[in-house]
Amino acid sequence: MKLDIITIFPRLVESGLGDGIVRRAVERGRVDARVWDLRDFTEDRHRSVDDVAFGGGPGMVLKPAPIFGAVDRIRRDRGEPSAVVLTSPQGRRFTQAEAQRLSGLAHLVFICGRYEGVDERVREHVATEELSIGDYVLTGGELAALVVCDAVIRLLPGAVGDERSIETESFNRGLLDYSQYTRPADFRGLKVPEVLLSGHHAAIRQWRRREAIRRTLERRPELLESASLDVEEQQLLREVLEERKGANDGDTRD
Ligand code: SAM
Secondary structure: OEEEEEEOOHHHHHHHOOOHHHHHHHHOOOOEEEEEEHHHHOOOOOOOOEEEOOOOOOOEEEOHHHHHHHHHHHHHHHOOOOEEEEEEEEEEEOOHHHHHHHHOOOEEEEEOOEOOOEOHHHHHHOOOEEEEOOOOOOOEOHHHHHHHHHHHHOOOOOOOOOOHHHHHOOOOOOOOOOOOOOOOOEEOOEEOOHHHHOOOHHHHHHHHHHHHHHHHHHHOOOHHHHOOOOHHHHHHHHHHHHHHHHHHHHHHHO
């Protein structure tokens, strides 16, 4: 996968790509990442990328010319991108499903906004999509682009050491992940659930599935409405609901 990220803070983006799974994916050639300094596409002595907003108001706006220039250069040097993503709090919400979709594309370009945002003509004529990482406002799009790149890169074949971890993790099938424990089995008297020490694989698997359903029901019940549960999970869901009903009935009697 080719990744091109346009920013006024190239070192910030490079540092975000420089460790862990992401770095390994780059080193192994699964990801060909380039970070572009927006100031290299300016034509004035001060290398200015921003200007005041027409109509007045506080703050500066990223000018269209350097961004258009950077994307033209990427097209020339790196080929036609599959998507040009504008990071923006006004964009479509980034989710695991979006990460899955983007991980199937061959070439992504990210535009990192700053200040009050980018000139609207960039959104209309350069970006093919606009993504938000959540309902809050960051100072710039660099962290948003890194969040998206991180979630996408780990889905690429061979990026994560053991791909089974992706199958069970949160949101993959609309469920949250089960709880995890590691050694020691008894830490300051806090014990790991007995079943996980039993070596009984079928029982462990069933405990984990039940745990994933219980957690999702407790924390993000709306996910269950669109989760793709198999027959066993549907049965486990009924059992967990029954348990909860029993516990609630007990509470109201007390
Ligand atoms: N004035 C803009 C607004 O209210 O919609 C906010 C601009 S913000 C201070 C500067 C830049 O940070 C944006 O252009 C965008 O690139 C990035 N950004 C901020 N919040 C974001 C979010 N939740 N998701 C993705 N990008 C974000």
